[in-house]
Amino acid sequence: MPAPTSPADLYRHSLRLLLDKNIPAWVALWADDGLMEFPFAPDGWPRRLEGKQAIATYMRHYPDHIDLHGFPDLRIHHTTDPRTLVVEMRGTGRLVKSDAPFDTTYIAVVTVQHGRITTYRDYWNPLAVQEPGADFTRRNR
Known part of the structure; x- marks a missing residue:
């Protein structure tokens, strides 16, 4: 089944892939020159991932660190640019x-062009996973 091409449908599909722990399929939703940014990343953590390969490397072990169960409270806001969404969840x-609970709020600004994610600005709090032994976000600096 081909990936959806409307930005909102593609984004919902991307969340399903994360819940299914299908990181290769999630990465496949990205444009080759996609850009992922973490504006609130603390010093020493990645703030910018340039290109699909860098994003794939960063996300490769995500399910080994965070076991996602759901994305409640999903709200997708359309902008004046039909390619760009603002997402709250x-x-x-x-x-x-x-085995500690994970529950954090995200705001993302996502742009989709030609059925692929081209930019994703992720305004989440990386301190939500900062605890002894939680090294998910630091490991791929």
């Missing part, structure tokens, strides 16, 4: 290493 699950 919560991500819930658990941190794999400690």
Whole structure:
């Protein structure tokens, strides 16, 4: 089944792939020159991933660190640019290493062109996973 091409449908599809822990299919939704940014990343953590390969490397072990269970409270806002969405949601699950609950709020600004994600600005709080042994966001600096 081909990936949806409307930005909102593509985004919903991307969340399903994350819940299914299908990181290769999630990465396949990206344009080759896609850009992922983390404006709130603390010093020493990645703030910018340029290109599909960098994004794939960063996300490769995501399910080994965060076991996502759901994205409640999903709200997708359309902008004056039909390619760009503003998304509000919560991500819930658990941190794999400690089995601690994971529950954090996200705001993302996502642009889709030609059926592929081209930019994704992720305004999440990386401190939500900062605990002894939680190294998901630091490992791919």
